[in-house]
Amino acid sequence: EPEVTQTPSHQVTQMGQEVILRCVPISNHLYFYWYRQILGQKVEFLVSFYNNEISEKSEIFDDQFSVERPDGSNFTLKIRSTKLEDSAMYFCASSEFRQMVAFGSGTRLTVV
Amino acid sequence: GQQLNQSPQSMFIQEGEDVSMNCTSSSIFNTWLWYKQDPGEGPVLLIALYKAGELTSNGRLTAQFGITRKDSFLNISASIPSDVGIYFCAGPTLGGTYKYIFGTGTRLKVLA
Numbered sequence: 001e002p003e004v005t006q007t008p009s010h011q012v013t014q015m016g017q018e019v020i021l022r023c024v025p026i027s028n029h030l031y032f033y034w035y036r037q038i039l040g041q042k043v044e045f046l047v048s049f050y051n052n053e054i055s056e057k058s059e060i061f062d063d064q065f066s067v068e069r070p071d072g073s074n075f076t077l078k079i080r081s082t083k084l085e086d087s088a089m090y091f092c093a094s095s096e097f098r099q100m101v102a103f104g105s106g107t108r109l110t111v112v
Numbered sequence: 113g114q115q116l117n118q119s120p121q122s123m124f125i126q127e128g129e130d131v132s133m134n135c136t137s138s139s140i141f142n143t144w145l146w147y148k149q150d151p152g153e154g155p156v157l158l159i160a161l162y163k164a165g166e167l168t169s170n171g172r173l174t175a176q177f178g179i180t181r182k183d184s185f186l187n188i189s190a191s192i193p194s195d196v197g198i199y200f201c202a203g204p205t206l207g208g209t210y211k212y213i214f215g216t217g218t219r220l221k222v223l224a
Contacts, residue, residue, distance in 0.1 A: 042200065043149075108152075
């Protein structure tokens with residue numbers, strides 16, 4: 001069964017460093033999303049992406065965040081200058097239509 | 113803004129028992145999604161509901177889209193140990209946006 005894949009599964013970075021989280025959505029899906037989940041809390045929307053542009057973003061998704069679809073298969077989330085409070089699980093998701101279907105297994109980001 | 117509240121927050125049940133949990137909002141949703149999250153994993157879609165009053169089953173799971181469109185219920189029959197996890201409801205924000213919000217979660221623990 002097709003699935004959303006995310007790499008790396010765990011990343012540790014120094015505060016102030018840039019990180020890029022990578023995702024390969026399901027191939028025929030058109031809508032892409034990034035969510036995050038701080039440990040023990042609920043899943044929070046960051047950004048949605050459709051037709052090569054951001055459709056919507058939350059207040060969390062400030063200028064330090066950016067997304068890109070550099071080629072036909074990858075979808076990336078870049079955090080420019082990481083802060084301690086950016087430590088969380090980051091989930092990529094994709095859907096064929098607006099109804100969200102598939103999540104990746106996440107990247108655990110630890111900022112030290 | 114729109115919020116989804118889930119109850120109960122957590123529950124312990126005996127293996128074989130039926131489980132019921134719900135998700136409520138002060139505003140209307142036109143789609144309800146139920147996800148299960150295992151520790152360290154991404155949410156996995158269990159059931160999607162698209163019409164008020166809709167009742168949908170997936171094996172031992174049954175979910176209903178409330179008539180008022182402000183609530184949804186998830187029932188698990190004859191629980192087994194692998195049902196352990198956190199169950200989230202989710203729905204798209206109004207206005208045809210791509211942003212989905214998640215509920216606060218119900219943590220289920222099954223005692224063998």
